Amino acid sequence: MSGRLGHMLIKEFIQVLRDPRLRTVVFVIPCVQTLVISYAVTLDVEHVPTAVYDQDRSPDSRELIERFAASRHFDVVAEVESESEARQLMDRNRAAVVLRIGPGFMEDLGAGRTAPIQVITDGTDSNTSAVVLSYASRIVAGFSEERAVRRLARQTGAARPLNLVDFRARAWFNENLESRNFFVPGVIVIVVTLVSLLLTSMAVVREREIGTMEQILVTPITAAEFIVGKTLPFALVAMVDVILVTLVGTLWFGVPIRGSLVLLLGCTALYLLTTLGAGLFISTISYTQQQAMMSTFFFFFPAMLLSGFAFPIANMPQVVQWLTLANPLRWFLVIVRAIFLKGVGVEVLWREIVALGVLGSVTLGLAVSRFRKTLA
Numbered sequence: 001m002s003g004r005l006g007h008m009l010i011k012e013f014i015q016v017l018r019d020p021r022l023r024t025v026v027f028v029i030p031c032v033q034t035l036v037i038s039y040a041v042t043l044d045v046e047h048v049p050t051a052v053y054d055q056d057r058s059p060d061s062r063e064l065i066e067r068f069a070a071s072r073h074f075d076v077v078a079e080v081e082s083e084s085e086a087r088q089l090m091d092r093n094r095a096a097v098v099l100r101i102g103p104g105f106m107e108d109l110g111a112g113r114t115a116p117i118q119v120i121t122d123g124t125d126s127n128t129s130a131v132v133l134s135y136a137s138r139i140v141a142g143f144s145e146e147r148a149v150r151r152l153a154r155q156t157g158a159a160r161p162l163n164l165v166d167f168r169a170r171a172w173f174n175e176n177l178e179s180r181n182f183f184v185p186g187v188i189v190i191v192v193t194l195v196s197l198l199l200t201s202m203a204v205v206r207e208r209e210i211g212t213m214e215q216i217l218v219t220p221i222t223a224a225e226f227i228v229g230k231t232l233p234f235a236l237v238a239m240v241d242v243i244l245v246t247l248v249g250t251l252w253f254g255v256p257i258r259g260s261l262v263l264l265l266g267c268t269a270l271y272l273l274t275t276l277g278a279g280l281f282i283s284t285i286s287y288t289q290q291q292a293m294m295s296t297f298f299f300f301f302p303a304m305l306l307s308g309f310a311f312p313i314a315n316m317p318q319v320v321q322w323l324t325l326a327n328p329l330r331w332f333l334v335i336v337r338a339i340f341l342k343g344v345g346v347e348v349l350w351r352e353i354v355a356l357g358v359l360g361s362v363t364l365g366l367a368v369s370r371f372r373k374t375l376a
Helices: 002-018 020-040 058-068 083-091 103-109 125-158 181-209 213-218 223-252 261-285 291-305 318-322 328-342 346-375
Strands: 046-055 074-079 097-101 117-120
Touching: 002 223, 046 058, 046 083, 046 328, 058 097, 058 103, 058 125, 083 097, 097 125, 097 223, 117 125, 125 261, 181 223, 181 261, 181 291, 181 328, 223 261, 261 291, 261 328, 261 346, 291 328, 328 346
Parallel strands: 046 074, 046 097
Antiparallel strands: 097 117
C-alpha cells in the first residue's frame, strides 16, 4: 500500500510542479492576491477631495478651512461660489465632501453664539461618509474648544477651563487603529481557502475530463489511497502558501505576528480538512473543470460573507448568526487574527480549535464517503 500511495503522491507533485501555469497559480498568484487585496481592502479614509463654500470669508473661517486642509483626511480641491457649483462637483465625482461656512460665522463666534457650519458628504458610499463625518466632527470640536478657551481667557484671565474629567483613550493590539492590521490576516485566510478549494476540486475533475480516471481505477490502487494521493499534495501546497502569504503580510505590510507560528500551522492543518473535504465533494458533482470552478465560487462567496471578514457577525440577524456557527471560515478567521494581533495561545483559542476540528472531520468524512460511492 505504501508503495502505491508513494507513487500516487509523486505523480501529483510532478503534475503540479511541471506545469508553469499551475506553478504560477499555486505559488505566485496567492502572493499577488495578498498584495493587491490588502492594498484595496481598507477602512482608512484619507485625502478625500473636498470643496469649500465659504460665505463668511473671515479670518476665523479661513482658520477652520486650514485645519481641514492640514488634516491627512481632507484635500481641498476647489472653492465654490454657490450650491449648484458644489452639486456639480459632487455629481462629477470631483469632490466627495463640501464644507459650507455660513455668513456671520466670525461674528457669531465673537459674540459667544452658536456658529453653525455644514459638512455635506456623498452618501452613495455610506461607510466612507460615516468615517468622513467622524473626522470632520473631531476637527470642528477641536476648533470650537480652542475658540472657547480663548474667549474665556479674554473674559476671566484663566489660561484654560478646569477639566473635571481627564479622558484618555488607548487601543490594545492595534495601537494605531490601522484597518490593514485587521484585514491582512483575513486576506491570508481568504487566499488560502480559495487556492486549496480550487486545487482539490479541479484535480480530480481533470482526471475525469481527460479520460485518465478509468485508467487509474483499473490499477491496484484503492479508493483510500487515491483520495489521500489526491488531497495530501494540495494540503502541503496550501501550507506552503500560508507561509508565503504570512511573510508578505508581515514583511511587506508590517502586520505583527505576536503568536506562535507553529500554532498557526497546526490550526491551518485542521482548517484544511474542511477545504479538502469541500473540494472532494465538489469533485463528485462536477464533470468538467468549468463546473468545478463555478461550484467552488458558489461555496466560497457565502462562506466569506458569513465569516466576519468584512461585516461583523454581531450585526447580522440572529438566524444568520446561528448559520455562521457551521462556517469553518468564521472560526479560522478568529484564530488567525488572534494569533497575529493578540498573540494568544491554545488556552484562549481552544473553543475555536475544537469547532474547527469537528467541522473539518465531519466535512471530510462526508466527502470521502460520497467520493467512495462515486468511485464505485
